[in-house]
Amino acid sequence: MRLINTTTLEIEEFLSEDKIPPFAILSHTWEEEECTLQQMQNAEASIVKERKGYQKIRKYCEQSLKDGLLWAWVDTYVGLTSFPIDKTSTAELSEAINSMFRWYQMADVCYAFLSDVSTLASLPKSRWFSRGWTLQELVAPRNVRFYNCAWKFVGSKLDLRKELHAITTIEEAVLETGKFEMISIGRRMSWAAGRQTTRIEDRAYSLMGIFDVNMPLLYGEGHKAFTRLQEEIMKISDDQSLFAWGLPAEIKTVHEFRDNLAGLSVDGMRGIFAESPDEFKFSERIHVLQDLRFSIPPIVSNNGVRIELQVYRPTGHRIQFAALYCTIHGNYRYFLGFPIIRWAGRWVARYGELVMIPVRALVDASSETPYTNPEVLLLKAPIVLPKEREPLNSIRLGWITGTHDKEYKMEVHCAKHAAYSERTRALTLTQNVDTIHAAFIFSRMEIDPTTLFDGLKRPGPKRGHDDEVWHKSSFVITAKAYNSSHRYTAAFPTFAILVGGPIASPWVEIIVVLDDHDSGVQFQKLHTVKEQPIQRCTEKAKLLALLEDDTNIGPLGGKRVQANEQVIMLWEEAQASRFGLIKKTGQGRLSVRTQLQMMSTNLVEKGLILFVTIAPPGHWAHEVKLRWW
Template sequence: MRLINTSTLKLEEFGPQNIPPYAILSHRWIEGQEVSFEEMRQSPPRGKSGYAKIKQCCELAKKEGLTFAWGRFHHRGVLNLSKVSIAERMSWASQRQTSREEDMSYSLLGIFRINMNLLYGEGGGEAFRRLQEEIIKTSNDNSIFAWNQIETRSPARLSALATTLSQFAQSSRIPVIPAGPTWPTTLTNEAINVRLVFKEIRGRRYGIIKSDSLHSLWDYAIPLEEISPNTYVRLRGQVLVMKSRRFYDAPAWKVW
């Protein structure tokens, strides 16, 4: 990950295991005034308004005690992260270690294109929950639910959302699972509403995350328990990968 040193205004590169805390420059580029990665690396365009914004961001970050800042640069070539699933992007950081537990989540804001407040002291679990909720608000990719919890010391009943990045360690091959406009996944103060198809597998009930794509080859089944009509909790256990079938029991809205 490349960050701007707030004192030197030079780019510095960090591996996934040692990303420091950083400020985020939230802005929109003005036509013709954008700063490219190549310019920032070789000869900063001091006459552009975009560069002035970067300097101002760095000055504010220094006052807050931050040594680095991040800004989305204009690239001549674009990495299309929309083709990489949420689950796979989570897996990239699943082995990461940070000195501040909240930075496990804060360091991912860039690759998910999320803006949220940095609240040091809230704890790593709360920061990760907020990150996932913000992702759900802006993405229609249901692969965010394709994480595993097989640790026997964990509670039998789990949240719909992962509690740690390590739960995505085995999710590097999960593709984008688009919910689509017909059955969007929505978030409320009490629950997550998601389209599921139910199936009994080996005497256990699973909710199958269905893709709207007719070309999807695989479905992903999550262990569930019904705790009240139309209300389910996730159970400890692995996500099952199944050959996709076009015809299951009638799909329905269910609430986690």
């Protein structure tokens, strides 16, 4: 540390802080004709003594001597021209800036020279309050004394604490005691809002002491310096008001934000860090909460910031909301949070201003705490606006699953604008039109009644098998157990799954398909067995004719749904009494369930997938959700 001898104006270096004598320190703003270290070392030259900067240093040293201090330190302009810092030494410049807050704390007195102030009334308009470096020079020293342009005493920091609070918004308690460790990160950032520095990087470097962090100086990095500052703060503090920037003067709820959202743009998509202290302007309204869930501390990497936050997901909306462990004064039933947009399947980006998230949106009334489990988010700003992947103009048939899926054979019939590939199991559309695209027709393969009923045993080779089949092409089997009064009936009509509609709003429907030549008899027979399967049925020829029709055709039942379920097989067991009365002793059902779902079809693309499951109705609860892989 280099100090000026206030008597001789010569410079002496002290290598150890233990050897540093009592000293004064100067706080001022850059003006014309400041003196560099090299110029002060040649101060005998008359041209140097005529500089305004030299006269300022001389007056400063005279005041120090009056107060009994033989040594003084002055920073003419950190990062550009410094005295007594050697600007030609990058290492010395970095050391001085990283040490400066501590040096201001160590000083016996700090003289704040206000070159544009003549009276106390002009104090609020002083340029000194708009500069970045003077913030730490006001907060750090225990004793700050203000002098006007003529080096006349204006008042001390303690005397002027009310005026200083009105000008800077810094709490009076901080001005009185110099203690600010309990002040939130966001609130401290707000002290620097509106302050300027000649070099962009100094907006960050001038705040290192306020947050008790150190980092190397990289002039030329621009706004990245402020990002690095926030990363360093994040490493030592769990105060999430660091992320509570962008608080508007009139804060909205999540619903008000969504109602007023005009559209998405890449300019509005950000990472988790602010670009400057200005974005913390209204942070005095923020109340920091304790993280009761003990979330894992956030981690910075080249992939973004990994952080655990509570997330509110409104249904049917791309915008979601991440809740910080902060609230807003006067609205303690709300978390403070920010909108997020998921992009590229991995990251999320912050979008827009801070909003209020109601606690009830995250937890229900039965919760023992007003917190829910946090989610891991990877926050990173996209380089370009992430677009939703355009879905493929096709519908792929997923693997047919269930307990009876192997007992059916399938044939596919397509409309003119569609084609089905057995190899890829994909129905490709040449036109994205709102009509029927294809019919997947399922017919039961050869059926053995003994596979349906436990009581129907296949007899030995010499004992006949008393089965009665109504028609060889029919879907109804009647059987009588050998040497028993038990009778069995099974109905298993052919059925079709119809798909149609535009890719953005498709529909699926299940109908029973009757034989073209025997439809009347089949209808009556099916109606006799059970009414439920005949809610929607048609002849096969009529169904194929619909596929040839060029007009827009919707679901035959009128309902546009993306999931459908239908009973497609029934079997019953009955017993005849000795009086000829028939008593039902058991029954079974088989259903087909279909669902059209937009999802990834491979590692890159997404499209519609038609899922088909054939199983008893109670099987759905145990169904495993399928993926393309």
